[in-house]
Amino acid sequence: MNCPDDGILRAHLDGELEGTELTEARQHLATCGDCDARIKKLTAEKAGAGDLLASLAPDRAQTAVQPAVAYAQFKNQFVTTSEPQPSWIARWFAPRLRPAWGLATAALLVAAALGVSPVRTWAQHVLALLRVQKIAVVTIDPSTLMNGGDSDARPYKLINQFIADNVVVVKEPGKSEVAGSMAQAAQMAGYPVRTIGSLGTPQTIEVSGDTRFHMTLNRSRIETLLEEVGRSDIRVPKSADGALIDVQIPKIVIATYGDCPARPSASHSESHAEAMAHRKMERMAVVKGNDCTYLIQAVSPTVSVPPNLNMSQIAEAALELAGMNSTDARVLCQTVDWSSTLVVPIPRDAGTSQTVTVDGVPGTLITETLTQGNRYSLLWIKGGVIHSLSGRGDASDALKLAASLE
Amino acid sequence: MGTAEIASRSLSMTMHKSPSGHWDESAFRALFLQHYARIVGVLVRVLGDRTQAEEVANSAFWRLYRQPDLQTDSNIGGWLYRTATNLGIDALRASGRRRQYEDAAARDMNEGAAEVTVAQGPLDHVLREEQAERVREILALIKPAQAQLLVLRASGLSYKELAEALEVKMSGIGTMLNRAEQEFRTRYLALHPNEENL
Numbered sequence: 163m164n165c166p167d168d169g170i171l172r173a174h175l176d177g178e179l180e181g182t183e184l185t186e187a188r189q190h191l192a193t194c195g196d197c198d199a200r201i202k203k204l205t206a207e208k209a210g211a212g213d214l215l216a217s218l219a220p221d222r223a224q225t226a227v228q229p230a231v232a233y234a235q236f237k238n239q240f241v242t243t244s245e246p247q248p249s250w251i252a253r254w255f256a257p258r259l260r261p262a263w264g265l266a267t268a269a270l271l272v273a274a275a276l277g278v279s280p281v282r283t284w285a286q287h288v289l290a291l292l293r294v295q296k297i298a299v300v301t302i303d304p305s306t307l308m309n310g311g312d313s314d315a316r317p318y319k320l321i322n323q324f325i326a327d328n329v330v331v332v333k334e335p336g337k338s339e340v341a342g343s344m345a346q347a348a349q350m351a352g353y354p355v356r357t358i359g360s361l362g363t364p365q366t367i368e369v370s371g372d373t374r375f376h377m378t379l380n381r382s383r384i385e386t387l388l389e390e391v392g393r394s395d396i397r398v399p400k401s402a403d404g405a406l407i408d409v410q411i412p413k414i415v416i417a418t419y420g421d422c423p424a425r426p427s428a429s430h431s432e433s434h435a436e437a438m439a440h441r442k443m444e445r446m447a448v449v450k451g452n453d454c455t456y457l458i459q460a461v462s463p464t465v466s467v468p469p470n471l472n473m474s475q476i477a478e479a480a481l482e483l484a485g486m487n488s489t490d491a492r493v494l495c496q497t498v499d500w501s502s503t504l505v506v507p508i509p510r511d512a513g514t515s516q517t518v519t520v521d522g523v524p525g526t527l528i529t530e531t532l533t534q535g536n537r538y539s540l541l542w543i544k545g546g547v548i549h550s551l552s553g554r555g556d557a558s559d560a561l562k563l564a565a566s567l568e
Numbered sequence: 569m570g571t572a573e574i575a576s577r578s579l580s581m582t583m584h585k586s587p588s589g590h591w592d593e594s595a596f597r598a599l600f601l602q603h604y605a606r607i608v609g610v611l612v613r614v615l616g617d618r619t620q621a622e623e624v625a626n627s628a629f630w631r632l633y634r635q636p637d638l639q640t641d642s643n644i645g646g647w648l649y650r651t652a653t654n655l656g657i658d659a660l661r662a663s664g665r666r667r668q669y670e671d672a673a674a675r676d677m678n679e680g681a682a683e684v685t686v687a688q689g690p691l692d693h694v695l696r697e698e699q700a701e702r703v704r705e706i707l708a709l710i711k712p713a714q715a716q717l718l719v720l721r722a723s724g725l726s727y728k729e730l731a732e733a734l735e736v737k738m739s740g741i742g743t744m745l746n747r748a749e750q751e752f753r754t755r756y757l758a759l760h761p762n763e764e765n766l
Contacts, residue, residue, distance in 0.1 A: 167743065168740060168742070168743065168746050169739070169740065169741075169742035169743030169744075169746065171742070172726065172742035172743070172746050173739075173741065173742035176727065176742070176745075178726065178727040178741070178742070186577050190738055205748075206748070207749060207750070208749065208754065210753060211718075211749040211752050211753055212722070214699070214702075214703050214752075214756065215703060215718055215719075215721075215722040216705055216722060217696050217699040217751075218613035218614075218616075218700050218703055218704070218719070218722055219613065219722075220612040220613070220618070222607065223695075226605075227604065227605040227608045227609070227622075228602045229599065229600065229604040229605050232600075232608075232622065232625075232626075233597060233600045233604070235598065235626075236626050236629060236630075341679045423682060
């Protein structure tokens with residue numbers, strides 16, 4: 163029999179020969195002096211390299227790997243966040259999203275997405291930001307991201323998807339209720355409400371249910387989102403990761419005056435299609451020059467955030483996303499008290515703002531110049547209630563109406 | 569995630585059309601629990617860092633997750649070892665150890681000085697870790713396939729497991745090990761001529 167090659171000798175050394183191979187090798191090696199020498203050489207070489215490679219073994223002091231924990235982390239990191247989402251559309255219509263559609267979109271960036279049109283929807287959305295005591299207006303460039311605020315636009319969808327996946331509704335607002343009079347509305351809402359005397363009886367008065375939801379921020383998910391919308395340059399503060407944000411929104415009183423588009427009463431359970439149709443109708447109303455005025459009143463929502471969450475950095479990121487340049491965003495974020503200020507982003511070239519006196523307190527008047535005519539939105543806070551008066555016309559129309567508040 | 573990554577993922581998605589299209593969650597979990605600790609063990613050897621090892625292990629499992637057709641593959645373990653060590657050795661080579669090493673070697677040659685083992689402390693593990701780093705430097709220099717074989721063998725894989733992981737015949741493992749160790753020794757001795765036990 164020929165001598166086995168080094169590979170077989172090596173396998174023999176490693177105890178990896180079996181069956182006839184092993185028997186044959188044993189028989190041969192018992193009588194082969196050459197092979198004996200080769201084995202000795204191979205043994206020495208194997209030992210030398212083996213000792214060195216053995217130094218790679220992990221330190222025994224290292225904590226044991228816990229596969230179950232690792233699996234939970236793995237799922238969290240990859241599977242739940244990056245899985246292809248065929249249910250995109252289904253999720254869009256998911257019941258838990260509907261209140262979010264109406265209310266959770268109050269997040270600053272979405273408010274920016276909505277732009278200033280339609281005014282009412284916008285006002286409704288921006289109300290739910292913080293415990294609001296002051297209002298500040300910032301100018302943004304919506305063309306950077308939220309082109310036209312079209313809710314079919316991809317960034318908008320991504321953001322809504324993000325909200326749908328992360329928002330947990332604790333309390334459903336239910337259907338809005340129709341109030342017979344402002345007095346009744348005040349009773350239902352639990353706080354005093356005003357009306358505009360010169361416009362007579364409101365066409366409709368609705369009181370939306372109070373709602374509560376929370377949202378857990380996931381930094382990597384946010385960064386993925388930013389990457390997808392092409393803004394990976396925006397930095398998300400570390401403190402945001404895992405932060406639980408709790409939002410309570412009290413009842414909101416919405417009164418309409420004049421020639422307003424018909425609106426489904428169950429505003430917060432609108433499906434996406436209904437909401438879209440509704441927004442289109444509102445736009446049409448603007449185009450047709452319908453003279454519709456909205457007065458929206460609400461006490462401040464309460465937003466609870468972990469004490470270590472750096473709101474200023476979050477807001478800076480959000481403002482940058484909304485289209486503010488980073489220097490302006492930084493400056494603003496260092497001067498604004500985020501615990502009490504509602505920041506209203508208005509697109510550059512689409513609107514202007516000024517501070518006015520309304521109802522005896524300082525208010526913010528935003529005017530938009532549209533081809534179909536001007537629109538205004540007047541925001542003020544009095545007695546803890548946030549007021550938003552909006553309609554067709556310019557600053558003087560707004561102030562005239564405000565003067566007749568009852 | 570880089571473009572190449574996306575491309576390779578979508579490629580693998582189209583190449584491997586699976587009957588079900590996605591993993592059975594409990595089957596995947598079972599595989600994860602079965603192989604994870606050992607995969608991390610191998611990668612700690614390659615990378616010398618537990619956190620990095622876990623990241624690379626996750627990345628390997630993620631690739632597995634993206635290829636649900638593999639659930640009918642009888643050699644998933646082998647696939648995982650191969651993929652994980654490929655990723656690990658890529659990371660090792662990318663970590664700059666080679667360059668550091670080559671710089672160090674050049675410096676030694678210029679000074680005409682042999683490698684001096686500096687005992688920085690009485691602790692064995694310090695010396696051991698220095699030794700391990702020298703080994704990793706060599707692993708980053710040799711052919712990736714050989715480095716892969718040596719690391720998997722050092723992690724305790726049998727010839728059968730090695731054959732499955734490397735998709736080679738079991739009868740060829742002995743020869744491959746001899747050659748890989750020979751290469752390893754040659755490189756090591758060239759850079760550390762004072763080592764006596766080789």
